[in-house]
Amino acid sequence: MNKRIIATILIFVLTFGLIYGMLSGGMAVFSRRSVAYDTESEKTTKDFGIPKAWQERYGVSVLSEVDLLRDDDNDGLTLKEEYIHNTDPNNPDTDGDGYNDGREVANGYNPAGDGILDENKNGIPDKYEKDAAGNIIADTDEDVDGDGLSAHEEYLFGTDPNNPDTDGDGYNDGREVANGYDPTVPGDARIAVTIEIAKIDVKVPVVLAKSDDEKTLESDLNFGVIHYPGTPLPGQRGNAYIAGHSSNYSWSKGKYNYVFKRLNEVQEGDVITVRFLLHNRKEIIYSYLVQTNVETAPDDPRIFEQGYSKELTLTTCWPLGSDARRLMVKAVLQNDDTN
Numbered sequence: 001m002n003k004r005i006i007a008t009i010l011i012f013v014l015t016f017g018l019i020y021g022m023l024s025g026g027m028a029v030f031s032r033r034s035v036a037y038d039t040e041s042e043k044t045t046k047d048f049g050i051p052k053a054w055q056e057r058y059g060v061s062v063l064s065e066v067d068l069l070r071d072d073d074n075d076g077l078t079l080k081e082e083y084i085h086n087t088d089p090n091n092p093d094t095d096g097d098g099y100n101d102g103r104e105v106a107n108g109y110n111p112a113g114d115g116i117l118d119e120n121k122n123g124i125p126d127k128y129e130k131d132a133a134g135n136i137i138a139d140t141d142e143d144v145d146g147d148g149l150s151a152h153e154e155y156l157f158g159t160d161p162n163n164p165d166t167d168g169d170g171y172n173d174g175r176e177v178a179n180g181y182d183p184t185v186p187g188d189a190r191i192a193v194t195i196e197i198a199k200i201d202v203k204v205p206v207v208l209a210k211s212d213d214e215k216t217l218e219s220d221l222n223f224g225v226i227h228y229p230g231t232p233l234p235g236q237r238g239n240a241y242i243a244g245h246s247s248n249y250s251w252s253k254g255k256y257n258y259v260f261k262r263l264n265e266v267q268e269g270d271v272i273t274v275r276f277l278l279h280n281r282k283e284i285i286y287s288y289l290v291q292t293n294v295e296t297a298p299d300d301p302r303i304f305e306q307g308y309s310k311e312l313t314l315t316t317c318w319p320l321g322s323d324a325r326r327l328m329v330k331a332v333l334q335n336d337d338t339n
Contacts, residue, residue, distance in 0.1 A: 050083045058089050076102020077111075086112045124155045137161075148174020149183075156235075156284050159183050180208035180233060185279045192277040193234070195225060195242065199270045200262040206242060206274070208233075221245055222254040225314075231304065234274040235286045235333065239311045241304060246316040246327070260316035263327050266293050272312060272331050288312045288331035296328050303328060 047055070050062050060079065062068065068080040075092035082089040085105060092100040094112050101111035108125030109115070118125055129137050140152040147164035154161040157177060164172040169186035176183040180191050193206035205224035209217055212229050220226045225244030232238035248257035266272075268290055276284040295318055296302070303313055303326070310333035318327040 048080075050080065054083055060089055073101075075100040077105060081105070123152060128155050143174075147172040149177065153177070157183055158278065158280065158282055178233065178236065180227075182279050189279050193227070194275045194277075195234075196273040196275070197266060197270070198273075199267075200265050202259060202262075204244070204256060204259050221256065222252075224256055225259060228304075231306075234288075234312055235276070235284065235310065237308065237310055238306045239304070239313055241313045241315070243315045246318060247320045260314070260327075261320060263314065263316050263329060264293070264318070266290055266329055268292065271334075272314070272329075274312070287334045289334045290329060290331045292328075292330045294328055296326050298323070298326050300326065300328065302330075309333075 047062050048065060048068055050068075055061060060067075060072070062079065068078060070079045070089075071077060072079070072089055073092040075087075077085065077087060077089075079089055082101070085101070087094040087101045092102075094101050095104075095110075095114075097104075097114075099109070099111075104111040106127075108127040123140060124137055137151045141150045143150055144161050145164045147159075149157065149159060151161055154173070157173070159166040159173045164174075166173050166183055167176075167186040171181070173183035177191075180193070182189040182191050190208060193208065194203060195206050196203045207220040207224045207226045209220050209226045209229045211217075217226055221244065225242050227233065228241040228243060231241040234240045234242075244260040245254070245257050246260045246263060248254060270290045272288040272290060274286040274288070276286075278284070303315055312331045312333070314329040314331075315326045317323040318325045
């Protein structure tokens with residue numbers, strides 16, 4: 001009887017030992033896996049958020065938080081910022097465009113390629129949204145401060161989207177822009193405007209006429225082409241109307257007497273570029289795509305016709321040496337950009 005008890009106990013002990021061993025082995029496996037994960041976590045922590053692969057690509061090492069603040073190529077970006085913006089920490093101008101990476105980031109541009117830093121793809125740089133608006137701008141057409149400028153226009157002109165009178169001169173930003181004044185500078189600070197038509201080698205100043213008096217307009221034409229008062233400026237909603245000479249009297253001393261003499265060569269699909277230069281040297285560029293080029297009567301209502309779209313109308317006297325008819329070019333805004 002005692003032998004049976006002893007045998008039973010031995011079997012129980014052996015069975016228990018076997019089961020324990022299996023469980024111990026399994027636990028050891030789990031334990032080793034746990035150690036592996038801990039090691040990986042520790043590794044990530046030691047790299048302070050910058051993947052090893054990125055470090056190896058550029059031959060850098062992050063061994064402490066101090067390393068994150070290094071600026072090895074003196075471009076104004078720390079090592080951490082180089083990683084965030086996907087730039088080369090050993091090259092101050094990653095995209096080779098002549099501007100160092102730190103300067104591009106500071107001005108809202110992409111240091112690793114063309115265009116702006118625009119995470120939400122709304123056409124407004126992340127830096128402007130953060131600094132001026134204080135948040136991501138969802139609706140670029142919204143006019144938060146009621147000054148007549150959309151959120152996108154506030155960005156283009158560098159105005160405060162939360163202040164209707166950025167320069168504090170008593171005139172709201174939208175009214176200043178509509179009348180050709182720089183909304184960021186108080187007083188009589190006009191926007192410098194030029195128009196370019198590469199197809200016919202034209203690059204000429206645009207005079208922002210203050211009066212539609214015929215003698216005043218004729219005088220203004222000595223200094224470029226004229227933007228007709230009362231019509232929207234280029235870039236604004238509606239029909240911006242600009243006129244220039246194609247020919248003039250032989251005794252006239254104007255420098256731009258024949259500026260539009262080749263306007264008849266402009267065809268559908270050609271590009272007309274209008275540039276605004278603000279007093280802070282910021283440039284706003286509007287590109288128009290030509291839709292039509294027709295000969296018409298001087299009083300054709302389409303010259304001044306206003307609509308909802310952003311259009312540009314150019315006219316000049318036609319044929320050359322005559323003011324009996326007009327050549328009329330119509331174009332539609334394609335895009336806008338800044339530098």
